[in-house]
Amino acid sequence: MQMLSLDLGERSYPIFFGAELLKDKSILAPYLGNEGVLIVTNETVAPLYLQDVRDLLDGHQVDELILPDGERYKTLDTLNLIFNTLLEKGRTRGCMLIALGGGVIGDMTGFAAACYQRGVDFIQIPTTLLAQVDSSVGGKTAVNHRLGKNMIGAFHQPKAVIIDVDTLKTLPDREFRSGLAEVIKYGLIVDKNFFSWLEENIDALLARQNDSLLYAIECSCRLKAQIVSVDEKEGGVRAILNFGHTFGHAIETHQKYGEWLHGEAIAVGMLMAAKMSAKMNWLPAEDVERISRLLKIVGLPVDPPPDLSPQQFLNHMVVDKKARLGIIRLVLLKAIGQAVISADYEPDLLRAIVTPG
Amino acid sequence: MQMLSLDLGERSYPIFFGAELLKDKSILAPYLGNEGVLIVTNETVAPLYLQDVRDLLDGHQVDELILPDGERYKTLDTLNLIFNTLLEKGRTRGCMLIALGGGVIGDMTGFAAACYQRGVDFIQIPTTLLAQVDSSVGGKTAVNHRLGKNMIGAFHQPKAVIIDVDTLKTLPDREFRSGLAEVIKYGLIVDKNFFSWLEENIDALLARQNDSLLYAIECSCRLKAQIVSVDEKEGGVRAILNFGHTFGHAIETHQKYGEWLHGEAIAVGMLMAAKMSAKMNWLPAEDVERISRLLKIVGLPVDPPPDLSPQQFLNHMVVDKKARLGIIRLVLLKAIGQAVISADYEPDLLRAIVTPG
Numbered sequence: 012m013q014m015l016s017l018d019l020g021e022r023s024y025p026i027f028f029g030a031e032l033l034k035d036k037s038i039l040a041p042y043l044g045n046e047g048v049l050i051v052t053n054e055t056v057a058p059l060y061l062q063d064v065r066d067l068l069d070g071h072q073v074d075e076l077i078l079p080d081g082e083r084y085k086t087l088d089t090l091n092l093i094f095n096t097l098l099e100k101g102r103t104r105g106c107m108l109i110a111l112g113g114g115v116i117g118d119m120t121g122f123a124a125a126c127y128q129r130g131v132d133f134i135q136i137p138t139t140l141l142a143q144v145d146s147s148v149g150g151k152t153a154v155n156h157r158l159g160k161n162m163i164g165a166f167h168q169p170k171a172v173i174i175d176v177d178t179l180k181t182l183p184d185r186e187f188r189s190g191l192a193e194v195i196k197y198g199l200i201v202d203k204n205f206f207s208w209l210e211e212n213i214d215a216l217l218a219r220q221n222d223s224l225l226y227a228i229e230c231s232c233r234l235k236a237q238i239v240s241v242d243e244k245e246g247g248v249r250a251i252l253n254f255g256h257t258f259g260h261a262i263e264t265h266q267k268y269g270e271w272l273h274g275e276a277i278a279v280g281m282l283m284a285a286k287m288s289a290k291m292n293w294l295p296a297e298d299v300e301r302i303s304r305l306l307k308i309v310g311l312p313v314d315p316p317p318d319l320s321p322q323q324f325l326n327h328m329v330v331d332k333k334a335r336l337g338i339i340r341l342v343l344l345k346a347i348g349q350a351v352i353s354a355d356y357e358p359d360l361l362r363a364i365v366t367p368g
Numbered sequence: 369m370q371m372l373s374l375d376l377g378e379r380s381y382p383i384f385f386g387a388e389l390l391k392d393k394s395i396l397a398p399y400l401g402n403e404g405v406l407i408v409t410n411e412t413v414a415p416l417y418l419q420d421v422r423d424l425l426d427g428h429q430v431d432e433l434i435l436p437d438g439e440r441y442k443t444l445d446t447l448n449l450i451f452n453t454l455l456e457k458g459r460t461r462g463c464m465l466i467a468l469g470g471g472v473i474g475d476m477t478g479f480a481a482a483c484y485q486r487g488v489d490f491i492q493i494p495t496t497l498l499a500q501v502d503s504s505v506g507g508k509t510a511v512n513h514r515l516g517k518n519m520i521g522a523f524h525q526p527k528a529v530i531i532d533v534d535t536l537k538t539l540p541d542r543e544f545r546s547g548l549a550e551v552i553k554y555g556l557i558v559d560k561n562f563f564s565w566l567e568e569n570i571d572a573l574l575a576r577q578n579d580s581l582l583y584a585i586e587c588s589c590r591l592k593a594q595i596v597s598v599d600e601k602e603g604g605v606r607a608i609l610n611f612g613h614t615f616g617h618a619i620e621t622h623q624k625y626g627e628w629l630h631g632e633a634i635a636v637g638m639l640m641a642a643k644m645s646a647k648m649n650w651l652p653a654e655d656v657e658r659i660s661r662l663l664k665i666v667g668l669p670v671d672p673p674p675d676l677s678p679q680q681f682l683n684h685m686v687v688d689k690k691a692r693l694g695i696i697r698l699v700l701l702k703a704i705g706q707a708v709i710s711a712d713y714e715p716d717l718l719r720a721i722v723t724p725g
Contacts, residue, residue, distance in 0.1 A: 094519065
């Protein structure tokens with residue numbers, strides 16, 4: 012087992028990586044009080060790992076809540092199901108929530124923990140690649156609103172993140188590939204060597220070899236932890252983690268979070284941001300080609316959905332949290348491994364990027 | 369105009385007191401950005417003060433949301449109306465919310481500000497005595513759940529609190545008297561001299577004389593600010609602010625926040641806590657009598673509703689946020705002006721207190 016620390020003063024916490032972690036009681040034990048634990052998971056993950064996690068909690072008061080699976084359930088209404096369970100069980104401020112599942116479960120459980128009695132502890136046990144390399148680390152929690160993704164939420168750090176790479180063995184192929192989009196993102200925004208490593212090791216990753224997976228996950232979490240530790244609440248540099256997301260969220264909003272997976276939407280978004288960076292003469296055309304090639308090898312889409320008009324695209328982007336005063340701040344690339352945040356571009360350039368052709 | 373500062377490091381903020389503050393543009397001006405302001409108020413307060421506040425915001429993009437009036441609307445559903453308005457107007461992270469109204473409006477607007485895009489600024493303009501001396505100061509925000517009051521919320525400090533004592537002129541008598549319960553609370557928990565002052569000046573207060581009101585409000589806010597500044601998130605001493613509230617919340621939960629006003633419920637709760645303190649030989653019987661006498665002069669109830677059975681009472685108290693492990697921690701009095709938090713009492717004693725007789 013390896014351990015990485017996310018350094019945030021009194022809100023610091025460890026991220027544990029390894030295989031067979033869901034069989035190791037010693038990891039979770041230090042975090043458990045004696046005022047009850049609620050495991051929040053979904054109907055897909057529950058049959059696979061809920062019993063393992065229950066076994067880790069032997070001797071504690073444990074409740075479980077199994078939610079329907081899917082981004083479309085990431086709403087205030089579903090959040091209320093968590094509150095209902097906690098209140099029906101009479102859980103107090105000393106209780107602990109455990110998020111067992113992907114990003115949707117992690118975001119909702121974290122937000123419920125942020126709000127329940129104005130804040131209780133929670134632990135992330137992410138079971139998808141996307142959640143392991145992105146959403147479980149950094150304390151962003153949220154639910155969606157019909158007018159925008161992640162519009163209602165909180166910064167609330169977990170007490171620990173437990174990443175058991177074995178859980179990826181049961182992940183459907185499309186979700187696994189979608190998660191790789193976020194892994195690729197870290198190379199693109201801050202680490203060109205990691206990007207090169209991904210190009211060279213993509214076959215081993217796609218074959219889900221444990222060593223490659225652990226290296227990719229640890230690199231991703233380390234890079235994210237470094238960024239979050241200097242800008243916990245996204246006052247500045249943390250926004251580069253949104254590379255590809257302003258475009259990607261527009262796609263997801265358009266589809267009401269139904270059709271494409273998050274990683275698929277941001278794969279397209281990253282390529283659009285890269286193309287825009289190239290049009291601004293920042294990124295060489297051959298680097299756009301490298302990015303496009305890697306995304307295609309992974310099996311991710313590279314073009315936006317055809318039914319999303321340029322004007323709709325722009326409208327959805329304006330609602331994104333990165334927008335201010337109607338000006339859309341974009342995360343762009345000066346080079347592979349070097350992201351910048353910029354609102355200093357010609358509006359026509361952005362319009363051209365979101366126009367199919 | 370007077371000013372008091374709530375000292376919380378980078379989250380510090382001023383509390384302004386005085387008359388005719390809603391006519392003074394200079395107070396609000398330093399807090400306004402240029403990304404839009406949403407005034408949240410209710411149908412009772414809007415006809416009285418909304419135009420005044422709009423006038424203060426001359427030159428800014430101002431939207432308003434007028435909610436129905438009443439504690440029973442302090443729900444996640446109503447909260448969502450605030451999010452709808454913000455998103456329909458395309459408001460970004462730089463927007464500002466203004467809570468114009470009583471505690472319900474303040475708690476909901478503050479919680480919406482805490483969650484919208486993971487946190488935006490807000491200002492409290494409390495228009496009830498209860499909100500002026502309690503809920504607008506200290507950053508506690510929340511909505512109710514059918515199984516418990518204020519169960520879903522956040523700590524989110526305002527950027528400023530503006531207390532215009534003139535707004536109390538339009539406050540219905542019953543609400544004004546209910547607010548005095550919280551004023552009396554400060555004397556009981558930390559300042560015996562203030563309690564004596566209240567006994568001596570209760571007629572002037574009930575006549576709503578500005579000087580007396582301003583003194584009582586400033587004392588209350590100063591005492592609250594002192595407590596909050598040493599324990600922002602209620603890890604310890606802040607819990608004494610809940611004096612009378614564990615009993616009071618049980619009454620409110622029983623009534624589904626419908627019949628009694630908050631101050632009425634906690635008036636009864638304070639007297640029950642005082643009686644319990646006397647049964648533990650902490651508080652002299654004559655002090656219980658002083659408290660009872662003052663509450664009666666104010667016109668507040670001193671007995672719980674007759675339809676609330678002892679077992680129901682205890683059940684509702686266990687769900688309260690102050691409870692841990694099913695043990696109900698109570699705020700009790702060692703003396704007038706000296707509150708303590710204790711779970712060290714005979715359960716039978718508590719049962720006797722909630723049993724009519």
